[in-house]
Amino acid sequence: MKASRLRPTVSRTMPPAPAPLFSRTPPAIFPVLFGLLGLGLAWRRAAEALGVPAAVGELVLGAVTLLWTFAALAYLAKVARRPGVLLDELRILPGRAGVAAITQGAMLVAAALVPHAPGLAGVVLGGAVACHALIAVLSAWAIATGPAEQRHVTPAWHLTFVGFILAPIAALPLGLVALAQLCTVFAAIMAGIVYAVSIAQLARQSPPAPLRPLLAIHLAPLALFGMTAAGFGKPMIAFAFGILATLVLAALLARIRFLTEAGFSPFWGAFTFPLAGFASLLLTLATLPVPGAPLFGTIGALALIGATVVIPPIAAKVLQMWATGILAARTNAAQA
Template identity: 50%
Template sequence: MAFHPPKPVPPGLWRRTPPAIFPSILGLFGLGLAWRRGSMLLDWPPVIGEIVLGSVTGLLAFAMLAYGVKLARRPAVISEDLAILPGRAGLSAQCLSVYLASAALWPYAPSLAWGLLYLGLGWHALVAAVMIVSFLRGPAEQRRVTPVWHLSFVGFIVAAMAAQPMQLAELAEAIFILTFFLALVIWGISLEQFRRETVPAPLRPLLAIHLSPAALFGLVAAGFDLQSLAMGFAGLAAAIVILMVIRVRWLTAAGFTPFWGAFTFPLAATASLWLTLGGIWSVPGVIALAAASAIIPLIAWRVLRLWARGQLATVTNAAIA
């Protein structure tokens, strides 16, 4: 077999910005929002969550600028990033991060938050459309259902969560119904695949993404004051968390990789759900928030350090503009 050397990166700033930076940013946003919810429930100082959210908003703006420069150099690069799993996960997390930025900004700049929400919806729809086209044109194995599909297609539920405080109830309701059925389909297909196939060790951290829809549907249900439904999702999230804790050595058998970013947002979203519900979920919520506060910044730091060193693009095979 002939040896093909790696394609050199042409001179120029941010030509190979890796989408893999965004799952950890999404997790940090989730952590900040969990602290905001915890402060409202438990009378904690609100400053902690606001500092986290302000810092992560700045980080997202910088990361969006870096990826935007890459995209401006060669717009078709988005299709190449979406053709590989780290790129699909990263760009989907990017869309969800925009929704959470709008939620973070809502108390301070409602007009900006409203605009960001709709900007995020438009960008997410475009990313999902390009991904579908990539699936149709690519090899059959690329169309295999993975947990990343939750981020790509069910992830619109994050927009519903952000829309609720903005009094966009009809939009939130429509998204909730549509994404709920999508989640059921993805959960069902994933369970059947898991029953028949072994998940390779490097991809196992992505299984944590299955926790996100349970937590997010619970949060949106709580926002609609559907307490029984929210409690049901809280119980489902608890069952998934327990299973993850039991199998944590199996999930992390491959050692640290950028895919560990998949652990961050699901944990933060679960903490938010339990803290929002309070009552019997207060103690699990505090425990989950403490765990998230220890785990998420550590994972984010390691991923961002790989980016700063120029290694993240290489290990995730990011496309070159």
């Protein structure tokens, strides 16, 4: 009998086509980049308050600005491919917080550019504020038209609706006083609303463990309002915010096990930018005519060291998750 001449069956099923480059860039990378930019600005302030070499802050800011620019271009490529992906992103908490952090990061990039290229800094700041306003409007629409559970106020609302408070950091040195005033007033109103509702919610129930790191965001507006007050030449108001921020940080540190009970997640990015902002505020107070200025300098130096120890490892882990594709999956990032 002749050997069978049957040929082995070859599957004609083609493997799925690879996703286009950057088509699922997760917005969750931007809170940690926001924190790294804040850390660079804190080191810049340390040059004035503590006498550390100015090159330290500038090197950090230069490196992180390049990293932020790469990430921002990657996300813009995703939006350019399918503009509707932005609305998809704003319908979920990680996406909404991440997208808001993009434009807030741009405001800090503008602040980083002020001493070196004030003209470019003004352009970046204007674009960042305009884009953040658009994101705030779209986010409000997404929240209002989405499921009822999405209307629950979270600390991440500070990023979207109070984020304008970052603008004065660059606007005041550039002489854009009216813009700084407008952003400060709007941010103050929104911060009052978010704080009031959040306190009422916390009095009724604690957030689920995975969302508890977001509570750290409540520290950020206090630090930023303090720095803004200092920029407007109101040292005693800055001092009051410094006291409030210190009390809030102490409360957060006392409950650190409660905040981190769920283990590491991309939401740990919420620890980064508040720590950087707190360090910057205390180092700013150390240079002002306020009670206990030298003590603020000492605590600010400790806060800066702590922020330098905490922020880069969190950022590195989140960026590693981005590189391996895990971050997009865990944060349910939309695909273009």
